[in-house]
Amino acid sequence: MKCRHCATPLQAPQHLFIDLGSAPPSNAFLDDAALGRAEASFPLKVLACPGCGLVQIDELQRHDALFSDDYVYFSSYSASWLAHARAYVDTVVQRLGLGPRSLVMEVASNDGYLLQYLQQRDIPCVGVEPTDSTAQVARQRGIESLDAFFGLEFARGFVAARRRCDLVLGNNVLAHVPDINDFVAGLREVLAPQGTLTLEFPHLLQLVQQRQFDTIYHEHFSYLSLATVQRILQGQGLALWDVQALPTHGGSLRIWAQHAGGPRPLQGSVARLLAQEQAAGIGQPAFHQGLQAQAERIKDDLLLFLIDCKRRGLRVAGYGAAAKGNTLLNFAGVRPDLLPYVVDASPHKQGRFLPGSRIPVRSPQVLREDRPDIVLILPWNLRDEIVAQWAEVRGWGGRFATAIPALHVH
Secondary structure, eight states, X not given: OBOTTTOOBOOTTTTEEEEEEEEOOTTOOBOTGGGGSXXXXXXXXXXEOTTTOOEEEOOOSOHHHHSOTTOOOOGGGOHHHHHHHHHHHHHHHHHHTOOTTOOEEEESOTTSTTHHHHHHTTOOEEEEOSOHHHHXXXXXXXXXXXXXXXXXXXXXXXXXXXXXXEEEEEESOGGGOSOHHHHHHHHHHHEEEEEEEEEEEEBHHHHHHTTOGGGOOTTOOEEBOHHHHHHHHHTTTEXXXXXXXXXXXXXXXXXXXXETTOSSOOOHHHHHHHHHHHHHTTTSGGGGTXXXXXXXXXHHHHHHHHHHHHHTTOOEEEEOOOHXXXXXXXXXXXXXXXXOOEEOSOTTTTTSBOTTTOOBEEOTHHHHHHOOSEEEESOGGGHHHHHHHTTHHHHTTOEEEXXXXXXXXX
């Protein structure tokens, strides 16, 4: 394997970041018919490049198979994520002075969760989304959504047919692309000379410090630090001018960039965050040395907890059929005997089964009928939102549990 940015040869064990065994793709949910067939599993082995610092998984399954037309992740089913998108639009419209003559492109626009707020302000916008299931929902909202994988070739075609964009944004997509150099080259190509690029991605620093190993799955090809992202952008003629730390997804960064030599002055936030990463030792083997043992401890604690609940006759249900939950459940070997079902607000997941564990996914209404003693929240980043929405669980004597960064029952 070679680094997908700088082509440095990579191999275990000397470049190993973490090894989570093997698992099916985390969003490859099963229907009834699929239960009679074997599932394909792929190694979840992550390596760290000593040359550029990019932490990455090998592309063992093609990205167009991972992000297929029946993709089941729809952004609009999280109230907190919608609020995040609305706040972003408020900020960016004011900061960049966007208006009816502007053109905004969102790469990986999903179901139009964010572009709808630009549309409401009469700001021209277009989404690029390769999964037809989500793009169709965006189109039903009247949002232009182009069915394509974004890259340099697509960007050149778009510019030839239309024009360059005043704002290009991508939330939680930079980690999902196998050819990160081609992707960033496409961003440069489609960005207007005075335009701004914003990207949001989970921060590698938080992944390690908060033991968020469950955010590792096959759809995430890269795990990103600011220093590495800066290097990748510079390689394509783009320059950071600001960065913000965000609470989303357990700790993310939002970077603001432009063409090298662009009009925006460099903010002190960039140097401060780069210094923070350097002080933490990002890029050095010692930075992630304990992560494997921590992941195994979390796995063991979860298994012991679920076994204890079963022996005591306590009923346990899962909340949130999230990709991160599938990584955790498959790494721990949890099956329906320990976790009989998981509920999820998305009707696109209900009636299906989690990949690997084959735990059934049901409607949240089942919680009211079943009244479990423990609700295990798998998308821990949405814990506060879920606990607030389901305060009634405490009313029947139930409790909530999360497994990361450590097992906690409350």
